Amino acid sequence: MLENYNLACAIHRHFMATPEAPAVVCQGRSLTYSQLAERSARLAACLTHSLDWARRDGQPPRVGIFASRGVDACVALLGACWAGATYVPISLKQPEERILNLFAQCGLSALITDDQGAKLLSERVLAACPDVVIHAGQERLWPRDSVIKIIEMATLPPVTPEEPVNMAASDTAYIIFTSGTTGVPKGVMISTGSARHYVSMIAEWLELRASDRALETCELSFDFSIHNMFSTWEVGAALHILPATTVMNAVKFARNSELTIWNSVPSLAGMLRQIKALAPESLANLRVTVFGGEQLPASTVTAWQSAAPNSVIFNLYGPTEATVFCLAQTVANPLLLTPGRDVLAIGKPLPGNEARVVDESGQTIADGASGELVIAGEQLADGYLGAPELTASRFPTLDGKRWYRTGDLALRDATGSFHCLGRIDNQVKVLGYRVELEEIDAHLRIVSGADIVGSVAWPQAGGMASGIVSFVGASSIDAEQVIDALKNRLPPYMLPSRIITLEIMPLNSSGKVDRRALLKLLGTEAG
Numbered sequence: 042m043l044e045n046y047n048l049a050c051a052i053h054r055h056f057m058a059t060p061e062a063p064a065v066v067c068q069g070r071s072l073t074y075s076q077l078a079e080r081s082a083r084l085a086a087c088l089t090h091s092l093d094w095a096r097r098d099g100q101p102p103r104v105g106i107f108a109s110r111g112v113d114a115c116v117a118l119l120g121a122c123w124a125g126a127t128y129v130p131i132s133l134k135q136p137e138e139r140i141l142n143l144f145a146q147c148g149l150s151a152l153i154t155d156d157q158g159a160k161l162l163s164e165r166v167l168a169a170c171p172d173v174v175i176h177a178g179q180e181r182l183w184p185r186d187s188v189i190k191i192i193e194m195a196t197l198p199p200v201t202p203e204e205p206v207n208m209a210a211s212d213t214a215y216i217i218f219t220s221g222t223t224g225v226p227k228g229v230m231i232s233t234g235s236a237r238h239y240v241s242m243i244a245e246w247l248e249l250r251a252s253d254r255a256l257e258t259c260e261l262s263f264d265f266s267i268h269n270m271f272s273t274w275e276v277g278a279a280l281h282i283l284p285a286t287t288v289m290n291a292v293k294f295a296r297n298s299e300l301t302i303w304n305s306v307p308s309l310a311g312m313l314r315q316i317k318a319l320a321p322e323s324l325a326n327l328r329v330t331v332f333g334g335e336q337l338p339a340s341t342v343t344a345w346q347s348a349a350p351n352s353v354i355f356n357l358y359g360p361t362e363a364t365v366f367c368l369a370q371t372v373a374n375p376l377l378l379t380p381g382r383d384v385l386a387i388g389k390p391l392p393g394n395e396a397r398v399v400d401e402s403g404q405t406i407a408d409g410a411s412g413e414l415v416i417a418g419e420q421l422a423d424g425y426l427g428a429p430e431l432t433a434s435r436f437p438t439l440d441g442k443r444w445y446r447t448g449d450l451a452l453r454d455a456t457g458s459f460h461c462l463g464r465i466d467n468q469v470k471v472l473g474y475r476v477e478l479e480e481i482d483a484h485l486r487i488v489s490g491a492d493i494v495g496s497v498a499w500p501q502a503g504g505m506a507s508g509i510v511s512f513v514g515a516s517s518i519d520a521e522q523v524i525d526a527l528k529n530r531l532p533p534y535m536l537p538s539r540i541i542t543l544e545i546m547p548l549n550s551s552g553k554v555d556r557r558a559l560l561k562l563l564g565t566e567a568g
């Protein structure tokens with residue numbers, strides 16, 4: 042029989058072997074593997090009966106997950122997987138316009154919500170919903186007057202979980218949307234083959250165990266969540282979800298939950314350090330710390346080593362387009378730092394991945410010289426949804442092999458370790474979120490009416506940005522009004538905190554807005 046690549050197979054496996062082991066815990070609610078399997082399979086049975094399973098472009102139907110991190114969100118996405126569908130997480134933290142855009146791009150066959158998601162289904166969003174909408178939350182929100190019928194999961198009959206529907210390695214497991222330079226988010230399509238490779242590889246590489254208790258800090262729409270959920274479930278361990286409202290108390294949460302595995306962006310650790318929550322030995326139970334998704338400052342590592350003295354620290358690097366992480370450094374003393382910067386090297390390719398530094402023509406360049414980091418291997422995405430040209434340009438064939446051009450400026454040192462030196466383009470990370478500054482500019486141009494605009498990530502401290510400041514080349518605009526109008530178009534982390542008007546916008550030699558000069562202006566102002 043062909044191997045079943047369905048991501049939900051791990052839940053079924055542990056349901057059979059250790060049904061009473063805890064699988065997911067959040068805000069006082071917890072599900073064992075048996076309960077998680079039953080609920081996911083129940084949801085899957087409903088999808089199986091309600092959807093048209095005819096394949097489009099050879100791919101399974103797509104099911105949107107409109108939920109914030111929590112037990113019900115896990116059931117929702119596992120239900121979609123279990124049924125053999127592609128799941129598409131849709132962040133709740135975005136304005137209606139953007140949600141409608143994602144619906145339109147995906148052609149969803151069904152939508153599953155939790156309580157929070159269900160409450161955000163305005164009449165306009167409901168009108169754009171697919172025919173099948175399932176509420177997998179705890180509150181009884183329907184029947185209520187709405188333009189479409191919503192299925193309450195609580196009314197579905199219980200089932201005995203059978204093995205998840207067979208999925209081939211080439212079936213799309215999920216689509217994650219990231220910021221797009223044209224002003225429209227782009228959907229990264231990851232196959233079950235890539236996802237399954239990543240999950241089994243990383244669980245083995247990190248030596249995760251069934252007795253582990255691992256932290257989830259991410260929303261489903263961030264690729265890091267794939268790592269957190271599925272690496273934990275791969276080994277039959279328990280996932281402890283940090284509620285968004287408890288982030289400041291993450292250390293206390295980790296202690297009370299007796300966590301052994303920490304997973305987060307370094308920004309979270311940096312913030313805990315800033316609020317002086319990282320007392321020495323305060324995280325003594327941790328045995329593994331996974332930092333990833335953005336540069337890891339040396340200062341964060343030093344503070345963490347004293348707070349979590351029994352933990353190995355890993356710096357993991359990777360774009361959504363390479364499933365989750367594809368390079369890694371096991372942190373050791375003395376720290377392997379990137380020359381001239383106080384940040385950790387991103388290490389070497391993980392099993393099944395390859396990395397090179399290339400020049401503009403795709404030729405590999407000598408160790409020590411900087412160029413663009415390109416990635417190949419089993420984790421590469423199938424491309425961007427509905428964007429074959431963009432896919433072709435970002436996933437070129439070099440020497441007969443398919444690569445992904447990361448847009449990261451990098452070098453490889455003499456020991457074979459890679460170092461990230463920043464971006465070639467205008468992509469930034471703001472509080473861990475991936476943002477294309479051009480996407481902000483595209484919307485700013487429309488709402489301000491100005492032709493020349495430029496946004497930068499600011500303020501920056503310890504190599505991390507915590508906000509956006511935009512500049513408009515116009516004599517006068519009402520900044521408050523423009524920011525208000527942007528709120529209907531962009532998620533909160535992409536909104537400028539200030540809009541500064543400049544009579545003369547600095548331009549670089551190619552006639553484009555000079556973002557470095559804009560940053561200098563802000564630096565002078567702060568200094």
Ligand code: AMP
Pocket residue numbers: 219264332333334335336337356357358359360361362387447449461470474475
């Ligand atoms: P995302 O697709 O949201 O995971 O963002 C991917 C981008 O984040 C990469 O192309 C890098 O620019 C950055 N990034 C991810 N991990 C690291 C890391 N460990 N160190 C430095 N930059 C990172």
